[in-house]
Amino acid sequence: MAIILATILAISVLALAPPLIMRSLIDDAIPDRDLRLVTFLGIAMVAIPLVSGVLGVLQRWASSAVGEGIIFDLRNQLYRHVLGMSLGFFTSTRTGELMSRLNNDVVGAQQAVTGTFITLAANIVAVVTTLVVMLGLEWRLTLLAMAIFPLFIVASRRVGRLLRVVRRDQLEHNATMNAHMQETLGVSGALLVKLFGRSHDEEQRFSGEAGAVRDLGVRQATIGRWFFMALGVMGALGSALVFWTGAVLVIEGAVSVGTIVALSAYLGNLYGPLTALSNARVEFATSLVSFERVFQVLDMEHDIVDIDTPVRPVRFEGAIEFDGVWFRYGGTGGLETVRRTSSRSAFQLAESIPSDRGAEAWALQDVSFRVEPGELVALVGPSGAGKTTTTYLVPRLYDVDRGAVRIDGHDVRNLDRSHLADAIGVVTQEAYLFHDTIAVNLRYAKPDATDAELRTAAELANIATLIESLPEGYATAVGERGYRLSGGEKQRIAIARVILRNPQILILDEATSHLDAHSEALIQDALERVMKGRTSLVIAHRLSTILSADRILVMEAGTVVESGGHAELLAESGLYASLYRTQFARAT
Ligand SMILES: Nc1ncnc2c1ncn2[C@@H]1O[C@H](COP(=O)(O)OP(=O)(O)OP(=O)(O)O)[C@@H](O)[C@H]1O
Ligand SMILES: [Mg+2]
The missing domain is CATH 1.20.1560.10 (ABC transporter type 1, transmembrane domain)
Structure with missing residues (x-):
């Protein structure tokens, strides 16, 4: 900044000279027939733009450094x-x-x-x-x-x-x-x-x-x-x-x-x-x-932030507890809400962002349940019941409106978010992969994983054979969003990625699309290995998953309506029994 100001000043002062030279030429040098003065003034007329030009370059350099820095x-x-x-x-x-x-x-x-x-x-x-x-x-x-x-x-x-x-x-x-x-x-x-x-x-x-x-x-x-x-x-x-x-x-x-x-x-x-x-x-x-x-x-304020002194447990046992949880979407607006106000006037947006709260219906109402460490709990229920929403609250993608979500007795809002993320592995319904190689995508879960670790994870996820059959193996690019892979292959890569992460809690949103029997068996087999020794919360769409669950939670319209084992729930002839008859029994 000092350089810029100095050059500005110097250039302005230099710019003052030429008219004075002209004046001197007309009023003094010519009338006095002073040739030396004429020559001197001539040289000055060249020297001034030269110096001011060089200063200009210096100024441009300094200003672009500041500008690009900003x-x-x-x-x-x-x-x-x-x-x-x-x-x-x-x-x-x-x-x-x-x-x-x-x-x-x-x-x-x-x-x-x-x-x-x-x-x-x-x-x-x-x-x-x-x-x-x-x-x-x-x-x-x-x-x-x-x-x-x-x-x-x-x-x-x-x-x-x-x-x-x-x-x-x-x-x-x-x-x-x-x-x-x-x-x-x-x-x-x-x-x-x-x-x-x-x-x-x-x-x-x-x-x-x-x-x-x-x-x-x-x-x-x-x-x-x-x-x-x-x-x-x-x-x-x-x-x-x-x-x-x-x-x-x-x-x-x-x-x-x-x-x-x-x-x-x-x-x-x-x-x-x-x-x-x-x-x-x-x-x-x-x-x-x-x-x-x-x-x-x-x-725009960050609405989900760590508290001042977050809890950082050394190890998680993996107990999940929902305690009277109420939740609805609509807390954070997107850019759109800001944009609407911006056309009026700026710098007043903090107050004027319309609060969408209260507009949305409750997505979860008074949901309470516990998953013990190492347990496998299946979530079932009709579409829109709130299953995915429930799983979003565990890694604190959203904050609850009332009640609390706890892991090993710690409210997730009190936990350090990076510790929380380390403890939880999520396989979403649609596995997302970055436009990069398979190896890079796998290492996203664990940047320092060795090649041997990658291979072990891929083997556990039943995807190693396929990867190794590709011409470039682990160096194969998966294409934008992994579109070069089939749905089942992508899911298994996502599973391998979670295995590398080695989380204490596993959350899985099973793909609703029905895979062929072979890939389904491969995925099922991979999952069983992954779930061993971990707490698992699975949104189940497959009978095999439900049957292997320790407990089944049945959700409807944002609440848990039934809970228990398969046989027990069937005997109740409630929502589960009818879901079972219409969906699961036929699907597999
Ligand atoms: N981002 C969001 N903003 C507003 N409402 C949402 C949002 N996501 C989900 N919802 C609403 O919350 C309710 C529960 O949705 P959720 O995704 O949890 O259902 P689900 O049980 O997973 O259904 P499915 O089996 O079809 O996946 C639905 O009524 C849905 O419309
Ligand atoms: Mg869902």
């Missing part, structure tokens, strides 16, 4: 902040929108800082120094030149307001366009578009957004140009005033011709920076929009 910091901060948001945020936010904030808005915000700061500093210095010299030369004409200053201020205020609106629309349309691309150009989206033959509609929707971006771009450019023109005319007006009055004064013999020539050169030095200042003001107003959008995200 982008770097903001991006890191944003990324960390967003990653720390709870799952609820991600379920209600479009990824493309987020990416847009991390890409475009961060750059825009940076411009507000460096671009504007430097223009501001450089031009204020230029205007002030020029004014001082001009006042010294001829104060009456200088005051005349200053008479049009208010015009610049009025114009820049109006245009700034205008362009701010345009910029906001532009960024929002850009973000929507990004989100649309991200949704339809990902594998799942592209698959859906193709399967439903909607390419044409998607093209149209896309070109609608892209068109809006185009129109706003044209509008922005046009407004910018009109503004530029207005500034030019104002400058001309000021110059005309000064020249006319100056000419009258010369005719009357009140001032020298050289002074007028120097003054006219200074007018350029004055109105140029003034134009730049007006522009900077407009730029600042528009860049602030990006700033707001970045800080809207940074200002």
Whole structure:
């Protein structure tokens, strides 16, 4: 920053010299026929731009270092902040929108800082120094030149307001366009578009957004140009005033011709920076929009955080307890909630985010149960009963509204989240894999796992033979989201990943899609090995899992309605008995 200010000052001072050289040439050197002075002035005329040019490079280097540094910091901060948001945020936010904030808005915000700061500093210095010299030369004409200053201020205020609106629309349309691309150009989206033959509609929707971006771009450019023109005319007006009055004064013999020539050169030095200042003001107003959008995200509170002194148990036994748990979705809004408020005014969003609480129905109502260490408990129930929700509360993806979820007697809200994550292994219904090799995906669970450990885990998960049959073995890339693997293969890789993690508690959301008997047997076999010696909570869709469970919890509409062993529950002829008859008995 010091370098930047120093160079700004030096360049402005250097810029003051040429008009004085002209004056000296006209008023002294030529009348006095002083050749040495002429030569000296000539050399100075080359030396000044040279030095000021080099200083300019130095300034550019320093300012870009600051600017890029700001982008770097903001991006890191944003990324960390967003990653720390709870799952609820991600379920209600479009990824493309987020990416847009991390890409475009961060750059825009940076411009507000460096671009504007430097223009501001450089031009204020230029205007002030020029004014001082001009006042010294001829104060009456200088005051005349200053008479049009208010015009610049009025114009820049109006245009700034205008362009701010345009910029906001532009960024929002850009973000929507990004989100649309991200949704339809990902594998799942592209698959859906193709399967439903909607390419044409998607093209149209896309070109609608892209068109809006185009129109706003044209509008922005046009407004910018009109503004530029207005500034030019104002400058001309000021110059005309000064020249006319100056000419009258010369005719009357009140001032020298050289002074007028120097003054006219200074007018350029004055109105140029003034134009730049007006522009900077407009730029600042528009860049602030990006700033707001970045800080809207940074200002969103993390709703799931560790307490000040979290509990960090050395070892978990693996007992899970739900104690009168009530829960409903809708605590954290996504970016959308912020966006809705942002079109009105910025910096008031914390209060104005509408609370969606109370709008959603209870997903879980007074759920209580215990799973002892090493036990296998199966969760069954109709669709929407709250099974997945129940499993989400154990690794604290959401916080309960009432009651408590405890592991080994510790409320999960009091546990260190990384310890909690270490203790729990989850195999979700749709196994997610990163676009990387199998080995990298497996090591996600345990970065320092040796090749031998990878192989053992893969063997336990019944996937080793398949991996080794691939031409590149563990180095095979799985493709975006693992789309190069079959559903059953992906699940077994996910199981191998959990085995590497070696958690005390295993949570499994069984795939509802029915695999062929062979892969199902492979998965079943793998799971039995994994569950041995661990506490397991399984959302069961297969009869074999239910039959091997120590206990079955039957859920309906957010509550546990029955619990017990298979035979016991069948005898009750309640919900379980009917589920058994309609789903499980037939399915396997
Ligand atoms: N992110 C969410 N936001 C709002 N409501 C949700 C969310 N996720 C689930 N729900 C609602 O919570 C209720 C319970 O959903 P849950 O996913 O736990 O059901 P489930 O028993 O796992 O069903 P399935 O067998 O179909 O997977 C449902 O009514 C569902 O619509
Ligand atoms: Mg579910």
